Amino acid sequence: QLNEATAKEIGDALPDQPANATVRTILRILEEKGVVKHRQDGKRFIYRPAVPREKAAKSALRRVLDTFFGGSVEDALATHLA
Numbered sequence: 001q002l003n004e005a006t007a008k009e010i011g012d013a014l015p016d017q018p019a020n021a022t023v024r025t026i027l028r029i030l031e032e033k034g035v036v037k038h039r040q041d042g043k044r045f046i047y048r049p050a051v052p053r054e055k056a057a058k059s060a061l062r063r064v065l066d067t068f069f070g071g072s073v074e075d076a077l078a079t080h081l082a
Contacts, residue, residue, distance in 0.1 A: 004048045 002009060011023040027047055030036045035056065038045040049056070069075040 004046050006044050
């Protein structure tokens with residue numbers, strides 16, 4: 001939603017505003033996984049998505065389907081409707 005933001009701006013946009021150190025740790029992990037990138041602006045790191053939103057959403061959905069439904073869209077839909 002923010003397109004580019006500092007760790008503080010990201011933390012401020014999250015519910016229950018986690019500690020800044022927590023946000024920075026999560027951002028570091030996401031960067032190691034290739035999900036976000038950063039550029040440096042003075043002392044600040046400005047983070048941005050490394051993957052388009054649609055591609056990230058498809059990847060996340062695929063992981064949920066594989067983990068909980070054995071890859072079956074039909075089983076996931078049946079569970080959702082139940």
